[in-house]
Amino acid sequence: MSDANLFVQQRSNRRRSALLVVVFLLFFAWIGFGGDYAYSLMTADADPGAYRHTFPWFGIAATALAIGMAWYGWRNGPKQVLWAAGAWELVNPAKPEEQTLVNVVEEMAIASGVPRPSVWIVPDPDPNAFATGIDERHAHIAVTEGMLTTVNRDELQGVVAHEIAHIRNHDVKLMTLLAALVGVMALISDGMIRTGRHGRFRGRSSGSGGKKGGLGALVLAIWLVSIILAPLVSRLLALAVSRKREFLADASAAQFTRNPGALAAALRKIEDVAQPTKAIKRGTAHLCIADPLGRRSSVKDGFFADLVGTHPPMATRIARLKAMAYQLERTGTIGEAG
Amino acid sequence: MTWIFLLLIVVVVIWVITAYNGLIQLKGDTLNAWKQIDVQLKRRHDLIPNLVNAVRGAMDFERETLEAVIQARNQAIKLQGDAAPTGGVKQLAAAEAQLSAALSRLNVVVEQYPQLKATGNIGQLQEELTSTENRVSFSRQLYNDTATTYNVRQAQFPWNLVAGLAKAEPVELWEITEEGERAVPQVDLSKKPTV
Numbered sequence: 001m002s003d004a005n006l007f008v009q010q011r012s013n014r015r016r017s018a019l020l021v022v023v024f025l026l027f028f029a030w031i032g033f034g035g036d037y038a039y040s041l042m043t044a045d046a047d048p049g050a051y052r053h054t055f056p057w058f059g060i061a062a063t064a065l066a067i068g069m070a071w072y073g074w075r076n077g078p079k080q081v082l083w084a085a086g087a088w089e090l091v092n093p094a095k096p097e098e099q100t101l102v103n104v105v106e107e108m109a110i111a112s113g114v115p116r117p118s119v120w121i122v123p124d125p126d127p128n129a130f131a132t133g134i135d136e137r138h139a140h141i142a143v144t145e146g147m148l149t150t151v152n153r154d155e156l157q158g159v160v161a162h163e164i165a166h167i168r169n170h171d172v173k174l175m176t177l178l179a180a181l182v183g184v185m186a187l188i189s190d191g192m193i194r195t196g197r198h199g200r201f202r203g204r205s206s207g208s209g210g211k212k213g214g215l216g217a218l219v220l221a222i223w224l225v226s227i228i229l230a231p232l233v234s235r236l237l238a239l240a241v242s243r244k245r246e247f248l249a250d251a252s253a254a255q256f257t258r259n260p261g262a263l264a265a266a267l268r269k270i271e272d273v274a275q276p277t278k279a280i281k282r283g284t285a286h287l288c289i290a291d292p293l294g295r296r297s298s299v300k301d302g303f304f305a306d307l308v309g310t311h312p313p314m315a316t317r318i319a320r321l322k323a324m325a326y327q328l329e330r331t332g333t334i335g336e337a338g
Numbered sequence: 339m340t341w342i343f344l345l346l347i348v349v350v351v352i353w354v355i356t357a358y359n360g361l362i363q364l365k366g367d368t369l370n371a372w373k374q375i376d377v378q379l380k381r382r383h384d385l386i387p388n389l390v391n392a393v394r395g396a397m398d399f400e401r402e403t404l405e406a407v408i409q410a411r412n413q414a415i416k417l418q419g420d421a422a423p424t425g426g427v428k429q430l431a432a433a434e435a436q437l438s439a440a441l442s443r444l445n446v447v448v449e450q451y452p453q454l455k456a457t458g459n460i461g462q463l464q465e466e467l468t469s470t471e472n473r474v475s476f477s478r479q480l481y482n483d484t485a486t487t488y489n490v491r492q493a494q495f496p497w498n499l500v501a502g503l504a505k506a507e508p509v510e511l512w513e514i515t516e517e518g519e520r521a522v523p524q525v526d527l528s529k530k531p532t533v
Contacts, residue, residue: 100465
């Protein structure tokens with residue numbers, strides 16, 4: 001990847017991060033103010049003396065809540081992600097393989113020109129790895145114990161280079177924000193649906209007739225549908241955002257290590273184990289080097305795999321890396337990937 | 339007419355500022371990458387005495403291999419002080435290549451002593467050595483990439499017009515000399531390890 005491409009990627013990531021936050025805030029504003037609107041339309045014809053919803057309390061509360069959560073996600077997103085995976089920070093490496101990991105991270109930080117990220121270990125026997133952080137200076141790389149025992153030094157270098165590429169391309173900010181905000185969105189939506197089912201709105205809407213009541217019901221319907229669909233849409237958004245990045249990070253990793261074959265071999269080994277990584281939850285799946293849910297859709301190409309996989313099919317990634325290795329051997333340079 | 343003229347001047351001035359800053363940025367990146375090499379070379383030079391001390395007792399008769407390492411290290415340290423991107427890179431690169439060759443010869447010898455490797459300390463030192471060699475080569479790679487961008491940019495039209503203003507001058511790349519490349523470790527199989 002040339003420098004021009006890198007800057008394009010970094011800028012696009014910044015833009016997408018900002019867009020994500022805006023969409024998140026707008027969604028909460030809509031949940032709040034839309035609810036206010038529906039409620040006020042339905043109570044407009046209420047008997048004198050009965051409660052009329054005239055001030056948008058929900059809207060103000062929801063927007064304030066969203067701003068608070070976005071800020072929290074921004075500040076604590078990386079910590080949350082690491083905490084959710086049960087990772088511990090590797091400060092004083094005791095075992096030889098831990099020393100190797102710390103060394104490899106240092107080497108790749110040098111090759112890519114980013115400050116050395118802090119190193120974390122996830123106690124899980126399945127080989128996997130992810131990176132998180134808000135900027136280059138405060139970035140973290142987490143590797144599972146299974147990864148350390150599965151791959152050799154060169155392959156580990158490829159894996160770490162892939163994660164460092166995510167940091168340098170500014171992918172981690174977007175992906176960490178996504179993990180934090182999408183998680184919150186799913187949670188709120190779940191809660192709202194549960195509350196709705198217990199009939200807070202049901203009784204009232206049947207009582208209100210007239211034109212305004214009808215409009216109120218319509219607004220309410222759209223409102224409910226948007227709450228139900230929100231996690232699904234944000235999920236698909238997260239997937240679409242993360243897959244393209246994997247190819248780019250693979251290409252950057254090849255550029256850093258000048259050894260695309262090692263990453264291909266590592267991916268092959270990771271794919272062969274293909275157990276679910278239990279420590280890594282669904283909300284952070286798009287951060288990992290390989291799909292932690294162990295879904296076999298990552299094996300096949302096809303529409304379904306394109307739609308639901310957080311990662312591109314492993315076979316495609318390996319094939320691209322092998323092509324790069326071949327090119328490197330023949331010409332001594334790595335050109336644009338795919 | 340005067341408006342067009344003024345506008346033209348403004349555009350030119352803005353371009354000069356941007357181009358100047360771009361070159362300064364690249365120069366800074368190059369110097370930074372160079373500093374990175376410096377740090378890693380120092381790390382390598384500091385590691386060697388430990389390595390030599392650890393293996394010295396066990397392989398007394400391999401004195402010349404150890405001597406070659408120590409000598410290459412001292413030579414490299416001497417050249418490191420004077421080297422900068424604008425001069426002395428080639429000499430330093432040659433000295434470091436010789437050190438690399440001497441170290442890999444030593445590594446081959448160490449591999450012949452299973453009981454030496456089994457003491458643990460050596461295994462650790464070998465990992466350190468591998469990592470250090472990698473760090474040196476990766477920082478070299480970063481430096482060469484950055485320096486090439488810098489060199490190409492300052493020679494290209496129209497950036498070459500402000501190159502003098504930004505005090506930009508071509509920097510030397512860290513090239514692996516033929517000599518270093520050729521110095522592959524030679525293994526003398528007639529010497530049997532004393533087990």
